[in-house]
Amino acid sequence: MNGLTFDIAHLLAGGLVLVSFMMLYQDRLFALINVFAVHAIVLALSVAWQAYIQDAHHLYVTAAIALIFKAIVIPVGLHRIIQRLGIHRDIETAVGIGPTMLAGIGLVALSMVLMLRVTSGADPLAREDLAFALSIILLGLLVMVTRRNAVSQVVGFMSLENGLVLAATGAKGMPLVVEISVAFSILIAFIVIGVFLFRIRERFDSVDVGALDDYRGEHR
Amino acid sequence: MISDAAVLLWGVASLLGTAVLAIAVNRTPGSGTRLVYGLTLGISVAALLVLAGRVLEDPVTPSTAVLPVGLPWIGAHFRLDALSTFFLGVIDFGGAMASLYGLGYGSHEPSPHRVLPFFPAFLAGMNLVVLADDAFTFLLSWEFMSLSSWALVIVHHRERENARAGYIYLVMASFGTLALLLALGLLSGPGGNYTFEAMRAAGPTPLVATFVLALMLLGAGSKAGLVPLHVWLPLAHPAAPSHVSALMSGVMTKVAVYGFIRVIFDLLGEPTWWSSIIVLFFGGLTAVLGILYALMEKDLKRLLAYSTIENIGVIFVSLGLALAFKANAMPSAAALALTAALFHALNHSFFKSLLFFGAGAVLTATGERDMEKLGGLIHRMPQTSFVFLVGCVAISSLPPFNGFVSEWLAFQAVLQSPDLPQWGLKVMVPAVGGLLALSAALAAACFVKAFGITFLGRPRSSAVEHAHDADRYSLAAMFILAVLCLLAGILPGLVIDGLSPVTLSLIGSRMPVQMAQPWLSIVPIAASRSSYNGLLVFVFIAISASAAVYVIHRFASHALRRGPAWGCGFADGVAGSQYTGVSFAQPIRRVFGTFVFRATERVEMPAPGETRPARFNLEVHDVIWETLYLPIGKALDFATDHLNHLQFLTIRRYLTLVFLFLIVLLLVLALWP
Numbered sequence: 001m002n003g004l005t006f007d008i009a010h011l012l013a014g015g016l017v018l019v020s021f022m023m024l025y026q027d028r029l030f031a032l033i034n035v036f037a038v039h040a041i042v043l044a045l046s047v048a049w050q051a052y053i054q055d056a057h058h059l060y061v062t063a064a065i066a067l068i069f070k071a072i073v074i075p076v077g078l079h080r081i082i083q084r085l086g087i088h089r090d091i092e093t094a095v096g097i098g099p100t101m102l103a104g105i106g107l108v109a110l111s112m113v114l115m116l117r118v119t120s121g122a123d124p125l126a127r128e129d130l131a132f133a134l135s136i137i138l139l140g141l142l143v144m145v146t147r148r149n150a151v152s153q154v155v156g157f158m159s160l161e162n163g164l165v166l167a168a169t170g171a172k173g174m175p176l177v178v179e180i181s182v183a184f185s186i187l188i189a190f191i192v193i194g195v196f197l198f199r200i201r202e203r204f205d206s207v208d209v210g211a212l213d214d215y216r217g218e219h220r
Numbered sequence: 221m222i223s224d225a226a227v228l229l230w231g232v233a234s235l236l237g238t239a240v241l242a243i244a245v246n247r248t249p250g251s252g253t254r255l256v257y258g259l260t261l262g263i264s265v266a267a268l269l270v271l272a273g274r275v276l277e278d279p280v281t282p283s284t285a286v287l288p289v290g291l292p293w294i295g296a297h298f299r300l301d302a303l304s305t306f307f308l309g310v311i312d313f314g315g316a317m318a319s320l321y322g323l324g325y326g327s328h329e330p331s332p333h334r335v336l337p338f339f340p341a342f343l344a345g346m347n348l349v350v351l352a353d354d355a356f357t358f359l360l361s362w363e364f365m366s367l368s369s370w371a372l373v374i375v376h377h378r379e380r381e382n383a384r385a386g387y388i389y390l391v392m393a394s395f396g397t398l399a400l401l402l403a404l405g406l407l408s409g410p411g412g413n414y415t416f417e418a419m420r421a422a423g424p425t426p427l428v429a430t431f432v433l434a435l436m437l438l439g440a441g442s443k444a445g446l447v448p449l450h451v452w453l454p455l456a457h458p459a460a461p462s463h464v465s466a467l468m469s470g471v472m473t474k475v476a477v478y479g480f481i482r483v484i485f486d487l488l489g490e491p492t493w494w495s496s497i498i499v500l501f502f503g504g505l506t507a508v509l510g511i512l513y514a515l516m517e518k519d520l521k522r523l524l525a526y527s528t529i530e531n532i533g534v535i536f537v538s539l540g541l542a543l544a545f546k547a548n549a550m551p552s553a554a555a556l557a558l559t560a561a562l563f564h565a566l567n568h569s570f571f572k573s574l575l576f577f578g579a580g581a582v583l584t585a586t587g588e589r590d591m592e593k594l595g596g597l598i599h600r601m602p603q604t605s606f607v608f609l610v611g612c613v614a615i616s617s618l619p620p621f622n623g624f625v626s627e628w629l630a631f632q633a634v635l636q637s638p639d640l641p642q643w644g645l646k647v648m649v650p651a652v653g654g655l656l657a658l659s660a661a662l663a664a665a666c667f668v669k670a671f672g673i674t675f676l677g678r679p680r681s682s683a684v685e686h687a688h689d690a691d692r693y694s695l696a697a698m699f700i701l702a703v704l705c706l707l708a709g710i711l712p713g714l715v716i717d718g719l720s721p722v723t724l725s726l727i728g729s730r731m732p733v734q735m736a737q738p739w740l741s742i743v744p745i746a747a748s749r750s751s752y753n754g755l756l757v758f759v760f761i762a763i764s765a766s767a768a769v770y771v772i773h774r775f776a777s778h779a780l781r782r783g784p785a786w787g788c789g790f791a792d793g794v795a796g797s798q799y800t801g802v803s804f805a806q807p808i809r810r811v812f813g814t815f816v817f818r819a820t821e822r823v824e825m826p827a828p829g830e831t832r833p834a835r836f837n838l839e840v841h842d843v844i845w846e847t848l849y850l851p852i853g854k855a856l857d858f859a860t861d862h863l864n865h866l867q868f869l870t871i872r873r874y875l876t877l878v879f880l881f882l883i884v885l886l887l888v889l890a891l892w893p
Binding site for chain 2: 094107110111113114117118138141142144145147148153
């Protein structure tokens, strides 16, 4: 492997982490979904590049799935949902942006330290890839934890899944079946949670998960 | 040719079939009792015949069987060797006697549909534990045994006390099984080889052996009733119907002893000398505390349950001695100690079953378990009181009965201690021997109390007035046991020789052949050191007693006289002012009670001129319960109260908790050296 292919793979994976950070920064729903679309595009590029350098054609399918579903279909769907629910003006972070970003930096540092230590014997590209993937997963979890709104929790969950896909494609020889199943699990999760959102809407006139707590007779 | 183990498995299967049958026949109440107990009696006797054939023919060669059930690719292994043959004999004989007793006693049961299905299941569970030859089967059978006995404990669950007993039993049984699970898991090692054969071959490291010993003391010890894990036993054993109490006390505790011997003596390989110190310590503690608790008790069945704890202590002391001698390569002394333990286990199953049967007969006749409301039963239940007296004499280890022989063998083993090389053991063993002697003496006092208060004197309540003797089935069971207590006492050589294959297989040595000794004497080590002849003692007692009777009747007046006897200080005719159990135990309570029970006595005297009566207040604490179990319970309450908030968090908080825990795990991984 020459330096350039490595650098490009590195750049794309690193870009994905950067976009995850951008996601952390957004406090409006539309912006968050747009950033998620960018996240999916970068993922698709990264997967495609992996397909190219590993000469693994089936990975192009994964890249296409990421591009079509995650970068186009799901963001468009979420846009519609938000418009239908009329919640596009909500500002909904539970924790301030500053501490969240600091926590994100800490998480990235943690995953770097951990992954570079654990995988010391592995191929350098896979190592970096796994380290980035773990950062993306942790950042996705952080998005879920720091948001009140169900829609943005869904988005956080899907960015977490993106991290999984990145990890799966970075490791050489991962069979296609697994990737399709990962992609479809995301889709299914999206559908299920979408249905769930509408039911929340019918009952409580809000998609704020805090309303569920009110329903259960509890308060934060 | 079908193997003996397979035949016994068929026995177990038919016991389980009987359990199912019991559920079916109980749709019409009252018809199933005879049928079920008759079947269990038949199956137990058949199993005993198989075992007897084995003992006479070839007790050493193991007989195995494998069933294709249980864990995949492993199956269920069963094995019948000398040790399991002996314990199966104890179980099946206890089962046969309990079934015989149940034939009569069961008709008094108000809710037979709660007893009949579980009784055969309980027997089947105990049989399976002893037959099991791999960890999975062993644990499964053990848990089956625990649960079926638990169902029998809560037969009369509407009584508050029984429900509590069942709850505590369930908690302690789960705890014990957890300890056993961990012990067997450690023994099976990282390779996960679950058969006992592989464990035997593996030979654990000293660290693993230490943990296994501790876990077995917790697991088997809690089932057997080792102090301080005994708390459930005096609650649960009496709560069950009396023939089940007899099984639990007389037989199930032996299954626990079997588990301990199987793991510690068989699977663990060579013991370390200090492990015996732990066993000796807990054995001695159990013996003395068990009998002290029994002395303080006024409920007849609970007294018997506490006395079971004492006997378990005696057995564990003998086992500890066997461990000490085995670790120091003194095989003949080790064989002596192990024989004492096994002999005592057998004896205890005889006389404790007998005594519980007697207590059951008293309970049926009077509806009372409280000794302070009984008395004078010897006139109304002469046969029951006779066999109960035999049981009391046997359990007090008086010659010529069997209890004396096994305790005497244990003391003979204690006397071998000067030959031990370690100073720790040289000091410890005589000290434990002292405890053993103390517990034997206290046991005698305890059973003088149990018999005297229950059967002698005059009736203390109207419940006793209309009591009459037990039915013929119950009496038959009790008489068989009483005769065996005597036979094992005057022919101990037969039993000792019968136990030699067990000691040969576990220790590689045996006691001298006893039946070769002249005049049925038994000699533990060599005739020059000590010997005992039960027959001689029996003949002497019989002759001297007959002579005394003859002399009294020949030379004293023949006329039956009823006159004022020495009244123990009470002159009035109120039966309630007789000597009571509590007052009988008072001297002992004053000696030990202030320390062991934090007993305080207070006399409230009325002021001069006041008309109210003086009062005597006695306060007794169960120190182990209060210092060990109550704090644990309180800590649990506190923790659950505070953790309860976790039930009502928001979804985001739950996610945060998961997230934080993940981060902590990752941090541990990152920082682990």
